[in-house]
Amino acid sequence: MLVLWCPDWPVVAASAAAGLPAHLPAAVFAANRVVACSAVARAAGVTRDMRRREAQSRCPEIAVLAEDPDRDARLFEPVAAAVEELVVGVEVVRPGLVAVPVSGAAGYFGGELRLVELLVDHVSGVAGVECQIGIADGLFAATLAAHRSSLVDPGCSAEFLAPLSVTELDQPGSERAELVDLLRRLGLRTLGAFAALPEKDVVSRFGSVGLLAHRLARGQDERPPHRRRPPPELSAGRSFDPPLERVDAAAFMAKTLAGRFHDGLASRGLACTRLGIYATTEHGEQLSRVWRCAEPLTPEGIADRVRWQFEGWLRAGEGVRPTAGVTRIRLEPEETVEGRSLQLGLWRGGAEPAPGQGGEHTPEAERAGRALVHVQGLLGPDSVFTAVTEGGRGPAERVRLVPWGDQRAPSPGHEASWPERLPGPSPATVFEEPVPAVVAGAEGEEVGITGRYQVTGVPRQVAIDGGPARRVVEWAGPWPVLGRWWAGDGAGTCARMQVVLEGEGPERPGGALLLRWQGNESPLWTVEGVYD
Incomplete structure (x- = not known):
């Protein structure tokens, strides 16, 4: 070093x-x-x-x-x-x-x-x-x-440090002044004397701070160095005279600029996953948009996004459209990854590859991804979603919708053992807004849940959203969920129950429901999900 x-x-x-x-x-x-x-x-x-x-x-x-x-x-x-x-x-x-x-x-x-x-x-x-x-x-x-302007031979750092004063451990920002003072009072006045102590004795007497200082005194590193690398110039830009005012001219320009931008990244082993498009009009207006991509962009993908963005800028309505043509455009890689870390999307065009064999992007997958990004360009980034499995107790909590192009990584702790989690299998359909229901016994009496989370009767009928009652063939539960118990308002406390309904001909086949009971809300019972 x-x-x-x-x-x-x-x-x-x-x-x-x-x-x-x-x-x-x-x-x-x-x-x-x-x-x-x-x-x-x-x-x-x-x-x-x-x-x-x-x-x-x-x-x-x-x-x-x-x-x-x-x-x-x-x-x-x-x-x-x-x-x-x-x-x-x-x-x-x-x-x-x-x-x-x-x-x-x-x-x-x-x-x-x-x-x-x-x-x-x-x-x-x-x-x-x-x-x-x-x-x-x-x-x-x-x-x-x-x-000391010294060049120490390899392997001789401990020998070089041994005669130096133990006060050298108190470098700026190290906060080892108390440790150094204690070492001096104990008679350990050189780094060599401190380094000669057994490591287990240092840990038991001085703790983690002493252990790190002991490593330094022996010529070892406290941590590996964090290299600073000169940032390369990755953006690509172009000026226009006369200004660009037509989408077809912008599309022709985008192919050349996208190829140059992609080649610059590829020469450094990088690929772009968030593309910034910045433009300046003849009247000095500043236009910008950042596109997040589901996978590293190809030259065709970059050109498409530039063309779509110009469609949005040049064909916008009055008051939104720029007042003059574009005289300067710049492509900026807002986020890059190593070129080999390609992330496959929803379509692979065939079976999943075997572990360790990777996979290739197919034309079908690329066309589907470009179509979804085009929809986002027309309707906004929150118009296309994919689902990510999360941790949670209820079925709605275990799914998070991620805008197309954002990172589809689950949150930390999603695989933890969640107490009171609903047992499998999960319902195939989960309602965004729960559907009201009435659970009743054989004589039509309403069935509820006691304070000890036991049913007040045997569920025999379920009426969904004011419709006719349907007979219950099987049922299981209830499973209590004691959420927000510290709040005292009972808002997070509920119970879930599964029921199987009898079919009533081809128009009303049987099925299984996930019911939720919320004692402090109306209605008391709601349909949270439906099983296939």
């Missing part, structure tokens, strides 16, 4: 923002304590965590600067960008400190020493700041090596 460190960066950034020359003593204060100070101020006796009054007494001419993490990060961006120009995979640890993998870059530039020389010269020349570089195994060891 290579770490590039800009010493006293909060002071450097604050001085640059305030226009102060570098030779003047300066310090950044937070809550009247020194957060960082310049080398000139340190030479006068100013140290970190010193109170403001004491710092000014030791160095009366010191410039007092306010802490501003946003300013530090903003001014450090050119430094990170300068490092990215030579090495790929930059991780900004904090403003003033970046880490990069060293192996590939060192081989490309002819060795670690040559890489260090190039980085120091390049950052100083492009960003205009001083920096120090260290190389070691692991981020922590490489950071301390950068403080």
Whole structure:
């Protein structure tokens, strides 16, 4: 790991923002304590965590600067960008400190020493700041090596860290000051002495914070680095003179632009799943629409969406249609996936592929998907839905409708064991609005549910939505659901029962119903679903 460190960066950034020359003593204060100070101020006796009054007494001419993490990060961006120009995979640890993998870059530039020389010269020349570089195994060891401008041989990080003070564990943002103070009071004054302790003893005495610090003292990483990759330019645009005012001209243009846009993504192994279409008219009007796609877009799919969008813009009614033709269009990949992660839709054109064999998009599947997207373009994104299985107790709760093109992933915990869940099989039809019903006994007396969730009589008849009563052949239940028990209003409390009705000729065949009893509502019984 290579770490590039800009010493006293909060002071450097604050001085640059305030226009102060570098030779003047300066310090950044937070809550009247020194957060960082310049080398000139340190030479006068100013140290970190010193109170403001004491710092000014030791160095009366010191410039007092306010802490501003946003300013530090903003001014450090050119430094990170300068490092990215030579090495790929930059991780900004904090403003003033970046880490990069060293192996590939060192081989490309002819060795670690040559890489260090190039980085120091390049950052100083492009960003205009001083920096120090260290190389070691692991981020922590490489950071301390950068403080000393050292290149540690592979496998020697623990040996390099051993003689260093245990106070090095208290890096900015680490919040290990209490641990370091405790280690010092216990007589563990070097990283080597702390690293020599058995790990199980460290965990039992210092907990998880001590365990992470113990890993660092032994030259290991607290976590794997998170690489920062320079974002590629993925959008594609085109200007028009004269402006586009006809849908057929837009359709012809869309084919060329879509092919260029798709090729740019494919060259980087990417595919687009959310397409942003942005246009500017001759009168300066800004038009935009984002299309979410059920699967990574092909060039034909991109061209279709551009054409459909122009139909919506150019053929809209008065007051909605733009007042002039389109002079500029830009396609933006709002969301991308790796090109190999194709998500198949509803139609595969045949049997499901065997596990591990994948599947191919068929012309039938693509035509069906394009037709559904066209419907969304005409009627809105909420006009086409597919169903996703969810967790829940009732049948209506176990299905969620997802707009076509949105991610069809179930919510976390959908496979958990839901207490009081309705036993299978689930009803084939679930009503959006429950249908009122009356459950009665053999003599017509109404059947209800007691406070102990027992039926008050044997169900023999069911009348649905004011219709004639039908005889009950079999029944099962009731199954209580004690929802919202903490509210005290009984709104979430109900019971469910299944009944099988006798058929009455071809016009009224028999069937099975899922009934729901809600004691504090009217009607007491409703038909929640129907079984096939």
